[in-house]
Amino acid sequence: MKVTVEKVDDINFIISGTVENSVLEDKVTKLKEQAAKEPKDEESKDVNFEQDAAGQVFKDFIDAGIKEGNLAVENILGQPGLKKYEQQDNCIYFEVEVAVSPEINVDIDYKDIAPTYTKPTASPEAVEAKIVEFAQKQAPFTKLEKAKPVENGDVAVIDFTGFIDDKPFEGGSAEKFNIKVGSKQFIPGFEEQLVGMEYGEERDVIVSFPKDYSADDLAGKEAKFIVKLHEIQEQKAEKIDDAFAQKVLQKPDATLDTLKKQFAEQVTAEELSQIYMSDLKPKIVKALLEKFDFTLPNNIVEQEIDAKVREKTRGFSEEQHKSYMEDKGKFKELRESVRDDARKSIKMALIVEALAKKEGIDVHEQEVIAALGYQATMTGQDPQALLKYYQDNNLMTSAKMGLTEDKLFGHILGFHKA
Incomplete structure (x- = not known):
């Protein structure tokens, strides 16, 4: 195995080199010998020894590159990006891109980026409408x-x-x-x-x-x-009175005014959430992206581009998919069309992660599950089915990141209430 490491910039590296075919053949032989000693079951029938051996060889190659480049394993970001795989006469040539975590200066003053806002006040009409809507939904x-x-x-x-x-x-x-x-x-x-x-x-x-x-x-x-x-x-909705308030709040001394105060808080929170999503959050994102400057991990950006391309082509017809697969120039153009958004997404994720760590902001798994449950309820979906979808499609990390971002932005906005 021959490995060289080229430093592209302060965080990105190219690991290149060759692995002799004999190394791969030895791996295949050992896997077959090991399998022969183990009891047979249904799963063992589907084992692809060549594929498993190639995976092990690739991992060994990456490990050798990390060692050669004296890179700290705990700082490696994401999955290595395979740039080139070439079968040569007696060996396989690999070219792989890896990245380490960038240095993000979290000591700079960033809280001045928070836009000012006026906290909304729920109108009596909005509160009344909310209670009527709730009573209708709760009616048997x-x-x-x-x-x-x-x-x-x-x-x-x-x-x-x-x-x-x-x-x-x-x-x-x-x-x-x-x-x-x-x-x-x-x-x-x-x-x-x-x-x-x-x-x-x-x-x-x-x-x-x-x-x-x-x-x-x-x-x-x-x-x-x-x-x-x-x-x-x-x-058929119940009559909205003190008795209704006592039933909803499960308090024998509750009154309709008590219920209205609670719903006023809910309406205010919903109106504030709308302001946050449509105005405050985009402004904070834009300001943070401008405030921080650091090198992005190329392999992670490329993986984000892949994800955005999949998302963009998900609704394509079979003919559209075929046209992009057959026309490399067209496919490259599609990838480039999402590159800027992908770079911003990765940069924002790294900023949020660094600032959340500085501020001691964390999101636990139960918070993610609760948030998904609320989302399902609000959109008429089955909470358990939505949770399973997120778990099966590896979306829980993304959901956690979204909650962390909102917690951080709320923390920033807390210093600038007008």
């Missing part, structure tokens, strides 16, 4: 006294069973399920086909899952749902 569902066909806006109680290629699929059935027709709670086209159904009627509903659907095994596929309508339900 009851069966309509007089049966009628389903209309848009009705809450229908249905049974449904979903089939793809005439086979039921996991998660595609439920009984006595409440669905508000027109709420877009289900996949496009499902709710519209419920309109006009009569009590006791059974109907086939044909829909197609969106191409960007979260479950890959369902994305883009046509499904048939057998739907049965049981009844239509309505909500």
